[in-house]
Amino acid sequence: MTSPSADRLRRFDRAMRRRLDLKIAATRAYNSVPAAVQIVAGVVVSYSISHYLLGHSVPLLSITVVISTLGFGRDARPRRVFDSVVGILIGILFSELLFTLLGSGVWQLALILFLTFVVARFASPSAAFAAAAGVQSMMVMLLPDPDGGVLTRSIDGLIGGLVALAVTALVPRDPRGLARRDAGRLLSTLAESFQALLDGLRHGDEPAASLAVERLRRTQPLIDDWSSALDSAISIARISPFLRRHLPSLRQQARVLQGLDLAARHLRIIDRRVSFLLRDGIERPELAALLGEFAAGIEMLGASIDDPARFDDAAAAFEKIAPRLAPDLIVPGAPVTETIIVLLxxxxxxxxxxxxxRPADEARALLPEV
Structure with a gap:
């Protein structure tokens, strides 16, 4: 039998998990609203053009092309939308031509679907793209012939594709918020890693330094997510009249991303060295003080994403650190193991x-000779 306290703990744990799941689901739904608005706007415009302007009674493909090409993926770059539009339109036209030549039937359906998959995989490495092209080709095969002739569906697909490209610029999702959230996740992980590393150095605690290593290993997926969101934001801002004014700040953010990407790589190496060094259980307050200054500077650099005035604060912090980065200045008479960490x-x-x-040449000129 289990004790009442253990049962209460399990019930509490299940309740917390349900609350967390609901919070994640609510956040996901909220973050999907801009994409949903964009897709619905595209569907309404595409349907209206095909149905009311051209007189197509059931312009299904004009709607499905918009939904398939825009979607809810993180990558909302116009180039990706354009590639998807072209590929799907090729799939529709290819299927209609084969349908005209071969007619309908089970073997024709199988052959056309197979050939559509082959062509789609040739056109794009995306598995989702091939699946979308296959769905469009099956609609061509299974739907009744439209009143305007078989190629009417290709016209509907073309309208859907053009509308999808237009709403990408005119009803943009503005992925700047997604990029900022990804940046915040990375900065939070870096801060947690620094905290564990500093605890290890201050107290001679090797497990704390090892924890920092584990946390830093989680940074690469966060960097990749931020890079993808930022690429989408920059690509959309280039073509959107509503977001073009944000291009300078997005490019500044890209510079911060590149710097933090390189910083995370350097910190992984430094952390592994520190973890090995702390196996002797000896405190290293000098190294802790040095890396604490780096942590404060990186926090300022992260704050500059929302407040560009903080760029100068971050630069000033690093300019203060750089002239002291010689082993004899940080830890006089240090052994080789600690000297290497300073040099790193x-x-x-x-x-x-x-x-x-700051220009790279100016940054390197601040370093003392060793």
């Missing part, structure tokens, strides 16, 4: 200065 921070501070807006 030199390329780190250069990359962070560049991310803060």
């Amino acid at each position: 921070t030199r390329p780190l501070v250069v990359d962070l200065l560049v991310a803060s807006g």
Whole structure:
């Protein structure tokens, strides 16, 4: 039998998990609203053109092309939408031509679906793209012939594709918010990693440094997500009259991303060295103080995403660190193991200065000779 306290703990844990699941689901639904608005706007425009302007009674393909090409994926770049539109239109036209030549039937359906998959995989590496092309080809095969002739469906598909491209620019999703959220997740993980690393150095605690290593290993997927969202934001801002004014700040954010990407790579190397060093259980307050300054500077650099005035604060923090990055200045008479850690921070501070807006040559010139 289990104790009443253990049962209460299990019930509490299940309740917390349900609340967390509901919060995640609600956040996902809320974040999907801009994409849903964009898709609905595209569907309404596409349907109206095909049905009311051209007189097509059931313009199903004009609607499905809009939904398939826009979708709810993170990558909302116009180039991706264009590639999807072209591929699906090729699939529709290809299917209609084969349908005209071969007629209908089970073997014709199987052959056309197979050939559509082959052509779609040739045109794009995306598995979802091939599936969407296959669905469109089956609609061509199974739907009754429209009043305007077989190629009417190709016209509907073309209208849907053009509308999808138009709403990408005129009803943009504005993925800047998604990019900022991804940036926040990365900065939070870096802050947690620094905290564990500093605890290890201050107390001679090797497990704390190992925890920092584990946390830093989680940064690459966060960097990839941020990069994808930022690429989409920049691509959309280039063509959208409503978002073009944000291009300078998005490019600044891209510079910060590049700097933090390089910083995370450097920190993984430094953390592994520190973890090995702390096996002796000895405190290293000098190294903790040095890396604490880096942590504060990176926090300022992250704040500059929302407040560009903080770029100068971050640059000033790193400019203060750089001239002291010589082993004899940080830990006089340090053994080789600690000297290496100080030397590893030199390329780190250069990359962070560049991310803060300083030229690379000027950043390197601040470093002392060793």
